[in-house]
Amino acid sequence: MTIAGWALILSFVGVLLALTKPVGLWLFALYEGRRTPLHHVLGPVENGFYRLAGIDPAAQQGWRRYAVHMLLFNTALLALTYVVLRLQGVLPGNPQGLAGLSPDLAFNTAVSFTTNTNWQSYGGEGTMSNLSQMLGLTIQNFLSAATGIALAFALFRGFARREAAAVGNFWADVTRITLYLLLPLCVVLTLFYIAGGVPQTLGGVVDVTTLEGARKTILLGPVASQEAIKMLGTNGGGFFNANSAHPFENPTALTNFIQMLSIFVIGFGLTWTFGRAVGNxxxxxxxxxxxxxxxxxxxxxxxxxxxxxxxxxxxxxxxxxxxxxxxxxxxxxxxxxxxxxxxxxxxxxxxxxxxxxxxxxxxxxxxxxxxxxxxxxxxxxxxxxxxxxxxxxxxxxxxxxxxxxxxxxxxxxxxxxxxxxxxxxxxxxxxxxxxxxxxxxxxxxxxxxxxxxxxxxxxxxxxxxxxxxxxxxxxxxxxxxxxxxxxxxxxxxxxxxxxxxxxxxxxxxxxxxxxxxxxxxxxxxxxxxxxxxxxxxxxxxxxxxxxxxxxxxxxxxxxxxxxxxxx
Structure with a gap:
């Protein structure tokens, strides 16, 4: 062990502790359903979603109704992902011409990304088309993470409320968390990763000549956007098979440090949010x-x-x-x-x-x-x-x-x-x-x-x-x-x-x-x-x-x- 190694570890914890309260305050605003500065821009999007889906965000749900809606939502997402993966070979956004996944692998992958597990029994770049990565997997990264935070909010309300019959509104919680927390942070992180050398393109491959004169084909795709939510939402599924050991997913020591911070920052903030919710x-x-x-x-x-x-x-x-x-x-x-x-x-x-x-x-x-x-x-x-x-x-x-x-x-x-x-x-x-x-x-x-x-x-x-x-x-x-x-x-x-x-x-x-x-x-x-x-x-x-x-x-x-x- 070295002093430099311990300096890295302690500085990592120090930065997170400094971010705990600011992140917790933002999460607490979402927990309470209060307006944030982003409501001026994203408020119409939120309200438009409610009107389109016929949802009253002010309607409170008991725990059983909250659970049923959560389960139905996740089951529907599972089915959508399974269909996308099975039909990958005939869908657009497939520059490599990859075939659809087998039934057992499509089932495993659909369940994996629905449950925020992101276990991968496949090699990412050699199995998934760009459309599958974006529509089948990245969307799940957002919604499975939002579901987890929404469920935490429901338990916080259980401790905080007095003689109440409801624990919140599942649809309102998931929508606000996605719009006002995950999406804005991921836009910033995506731009940071692109600046750091992570690819973000709808192109599938590029042919290059190595220093030895050999011809190689390098696989590309919308990597930076998936990398952002993969870490922030504690999903973990890599665009490439080597995951964050791949230089296109994690090019430098700085991107590595930011990825580690992204994994923990919301979890740290939620502890402060809980304390604020219960009044201490x-x-x-x-x-x-x-x-x-x-x-x-x-x-x-x-x-x-x-x-x-x-x-x-x-x-x-x-x-x-x-x-x-x-x-x-x-x-x-x-x-x-x-x-x-x-x-x-x-x-x-x-x-x-x-x-x-x-x-x-x-x-x-x-x-x-x-x-x-x-x-x-x-x-x-x-x-x-x-x-x-x-x-x-x-x-x-x-x-x-x-x-x-x-x-x-x-x-x-x-x-x-x-x-x-x-x-x-x-x-x-x-x-x-x-x-x-x-x-x-x-x-x-x-x-x-x-x-x-x-x-x-x-x-x-x-x-x-x-x-x-x-x-x-x-x-x-x-x-x-x-x-x-x-x-x-x-x-x-x-x-x-x-x-x-x-x-x-x-x-x-x-x-x-x-x-x-x-x-x-x-x-x-x-x-x-x-x-x-x-x-x-x-x-x-x-x-x-x-x-x-x-x-x-x-x-x-x-x-x-x-x-x-x-x-």
Whole structure:
């Protein structure tokens, strides 16, 4: 590890902390439905959409209606994307003449982008036409991200409202988030990426002559616009197969830094928005403190392991850290930092190949996902996932002091605790169940590139990524098969919506309750003890659940490496 590496990590966190309140204020304005400076320009567009769709943005929805509209909307988006991908070969915007996707790959990809997972079982530039990238995928990047933030707003209202029957209006939330947050920021980021060397064109290919005199064909397309929302919306799906390790997606150290900021900035801001919504910004700062501590702990381990390198290679005379699978443009520190960021959020973009990390260095991205991706997390999904753990933490605190637990002025009772447990239990149940199934069946065992614990890690990572709606991969798994396309697609859908529906039920239950003023017997939820308890609950419920599987995979891989054995 180097001073320069730690300077990069600490400056990254410092910039985000400085942006937290400004971004949180903007999000709070959207949460409340207040006017912003952009309403002068985009207000007519918003109102025109409502008139065209026959929507009354002032009409409030109970949690059930909110959930039904959200599910119908996402199902329709899934169907649209599936049709576009299947018919790609006969649709325009296909300068390379690429064929339509097979049914299983189209299903997997449509589910992936609908659920904000953006898992890619295909090579982007060699499989998707420009039209598919824009109409089938980029639109999903906007709307799946907007859906996540809207759902966070619904849960915020559950905590903030008193004896209310509604948690907001799904259509108004999604429209405002898209128009006044995601779209303007993406325009700015797109222009920045173009200036930095990222292509933005509807042309398909360009032929060039290399320095050696050979003729090469370079694939191009609308890359910069997809790159902007891919990062900001914590989507992660790359235009190119190499994702953000490709120089056309991520040309310089500056674009790399901005991409990392983009992944986290909305998640940071939402913590402040939550505090403001419940009338106490210290609540939001406490949540952010727990997130940042977990994040820095993960970065420290990943960076230390990658900087230490592989002892087996050291014995062969190859000194230094582990540069396998990493871009020389970024190096070890930026690659390790990016890997922890993209898996602490549900982004999945990569600038280095996680399969080539050391065993424990690669375990940290996997563990980030298995914790529920609540260490900042995806846009919206991170904060509402974290609040589920907060409900359990305050329940445990209530048991210790012998009182009915309360959190930000709402009594946490049996219904909320049961729903929170149900939502949290979805991840380990599906991840471990599908991993076990794939570790026994022939189609599942045909996927891993490696044998032994590393091969098991490839399967475990794939289902962790799918159920956690992350989308990154260990890269050694051959996933473009009917078996993995189908099973991973089902895992992505269950991992997204089997968490959302119980969460919305909690929002509806909390909104209907009275506000309970804080008293001398209330457990304080803004200090260091609360932050420590949140971290402990997340590590116990999230971490220990997966410890046996991690012992079979990356931990066993690490112990074998120490003994001089590589898989």
């Amino acid at each position: 910004t210290r609540q939001g700062w406490a949540i952010l403190a727990a997130m940042v501590i977990l994040f820095l702990a993960g970065v420290s381990v990943a960076y230390a392991q990658e900087a230490a390198g592989n002892p087996v290679l050291h014995q062969l005379g190859v000194a230094g850290g582990n540069m396998e699978g990493k871009e020389a443009r970024f190096g070890i520190a930026a690659s390790a930092l990016f890997s922890v960021i993209t898996t602490a959020a549900s982004c999945g973009a990569v600038n280095a190949m996680h399969d080539s990390f050391t065993a424990l260095g690669g375990m940290i991205p996997m563990l980030n996902i298995q914790l529920g991706e609540v260490v900042i997390g995806g846009v919206g999904a991170g904060i509402y996932g974290f609040l589920l753990f907060a409900i359990l933490a305050v329940f445990v605190a209530g048991l210790m002091v012998g009182r009915t637990p309360e959190y930000v002025g709402k009594k946490i009772e049996a219904r909320e605790v049961k729903l929170a447990v149900l939502a949290i239990a979805v991840l380990p149940l599906i991840i471990l169940g599908f991993t076990a199934l794939s570790s026994m069946l022939a189609p599942g065992l045909a996927g891993p590139l490696n044998k032994g614990p590393h091969g098991f890690s490839e399967i475990l990572y794939a289902f962790s990524s799918a159920v956690g709606n992350n989308g990154s991969a260990f890269a050694g798994l051959t996933a473009n098969t009917p078996y993995y396309n189908a099973l991973l697609g089902i895992a992505m859908w269950l991992g997204r919506f089997f968490v959302i529906v119980p969460m919305l039920a909690i929002a509806g239950s909390l909104a209907a309750k009275k506000h309970v003023p804080e008293s001398a017997g209330s457990f304080p939820t803004t200090g260091g003890l609360w932050v420590g308890m949140l971290i402990g609950i997340i590590l116990i419920l999230g971490g220990l659940t997966f410890l046996p599987s991690l012992a079979l995979g990356p931990i066993a891989d690490h112990l074998a490496m120490i003994r001089g054995q590589l898989f």
